[in-house]
Amino acid sequence: DQMDRYCVFGNPIAHSKSPDIHAAFAAQTGQQLLYEKRLAPLDGFFTAVRGFMAEGGKGANVTVPFKLEACKVAQALTMRAQAAGAVNTLHFTADGIIGDNTDGAGLVADIVDNAGTAIAGKRVLLLGAGGAARGVVLPILEHCPAKLLIANRTVATAEALVQQFAALGGAGVVSACGFADIEGEFDIVINATSASLSAELPPIPAGVFGPATLALDMMYGKEPTVFMQFAAAHGARTRDGLGMLVQQAAEAFAVWRGVRPDTAAVLAQLRAAL
Ligand code: NDP
Known part of the structure; x- marks a missing residue:
């Protein structure tokens, strides 16, 4: 059977630590999922998101420079995303794309x-x-x-x-x-x-x-x-801001998976790899 798939969209994206963080969360919580990074063209964010959904993606993080555009790709925004005026977490649900902000x-x-x-x-x-x-x-x-x-x-x-x-x-x-x-x-x-x-x-x-x-x-x-x-x-x-980075990822993981991982060990691991 297929593993649930997630990704982070950005431009540039090569240096994103999100795949490492989410892989560590998945291992820690025993969840089966794949999380990759995706370079979205500067004028092709919507197409990239729709493409990932069509491939069966379950959700995505969004980073620079797409956090404002991500408000528009969502069919509904959480209160904290409305307040922030920006979206860093997309959740693909049966009711459409929910835009959230966990920063x-x-x-x-x-x-x-x-x-x-x-x-x-x-x-x-x-x-x-x-x-x-x-x-x-x-x-x-x-x-x-x-x-x-x-x-x-x-x-x-x-x-x-x-x-x-x-x-x-x-x-x-x-x-x-x-x-x-x-x-x-x-x-x-x-x-x-x-x-x-x-x-x-x-x-x-x-x-x-x-x-x-x-x-x-x-x-x-x-x-x-x-x-x-x-x-x-x-x-x-x-x-x-490394702790904030790991915690916003833990919040996104909780939105998608319903379980909030511990962050201390993952933060220590990232710190050591800086
Ligand atoms: P924006 O471009 O939206 O805002 C920049 C802000 O910095 C403005 O308030 C601007 O003031 C001010 N500013 C810029 N240069 C100077 C300067 N030389 N002296 C004083 N003020 C200055 O950026 P973001 O809000 O998106 O990002 C801000 C920082 O937060 C970045 O460093 C980013 O990496 C970090 N960040 C970290 C995250 C994490 O997970 N750790 C998550 C998100 C962001 P003015 O209005 O006058 O132009």
Whole structure:
């Protein structure tokens, strides 16, 4: 009999770690499935998805640059995908293609479960207001922080996010500002800007960090990012985005298979292979 098939669509896709992560999850949970990476042409994402469905695919992950287009290939979106305005997980069901987004839930699971840091009642600073930042706002608010400040280079973009989510956070919980206007210390600081990609640091005051601060960069690599180095130099605990990557995959696996794998061993395995 045929094994259930999944894949990740992206362009480029060669360096994706998702096939290794899902193979490890399948082994751990005793599930029979195949997960491959697929390069979709920049102008051929819909055709690639339809083709994979026709071949009997059961679902797919979606990465750069197709997360926005993936909203349109889906017949229905989950609430968290609507809130994120982006889809990273497609589930092919009898009722059609369901678009979901597990990035934000993955980040929150990494903070709460892997880093052992509660969000409830805490002061959270989110740096950036692009796709990655937008996707984590709803999952963070669901954990009831005391404050969520969204700081961005382009302040208007952060203000638009506040408008979108203000009603969900409760009065005065969500607010926006520019990097230079950030005031006070925070319990959790999340770098969701793409500045680390070019080894740049968002120009934030060092006073946001304290000995109890968790500083998390969504980016990951062999070496700590400039943001992690800056945070560590000012006493914060640091974390990169590898845990988020594994947790968003675990969430997607749960959507497809109904069982949520343990992530600790898989994260350690990926870390060792960086
Ligand atoms: P976008 O292009 O949508 O947004 C980029 C954001 O970064 C904007 O807020 C932009 O500000 C800001 N920015 C860009 N350059 C600088 C700079 N030099 N200084 C300060 N701010 C800057 O990107 P994404 O949101 O999709 O991705 C952001 C990061 O998150 C990437 O590094 C990506 O790799 C990572 N990521 C990690 C995941 C994981 O699983 N670990 C999952 C998803 C993303 P402005 O609005 O002013 O342009």
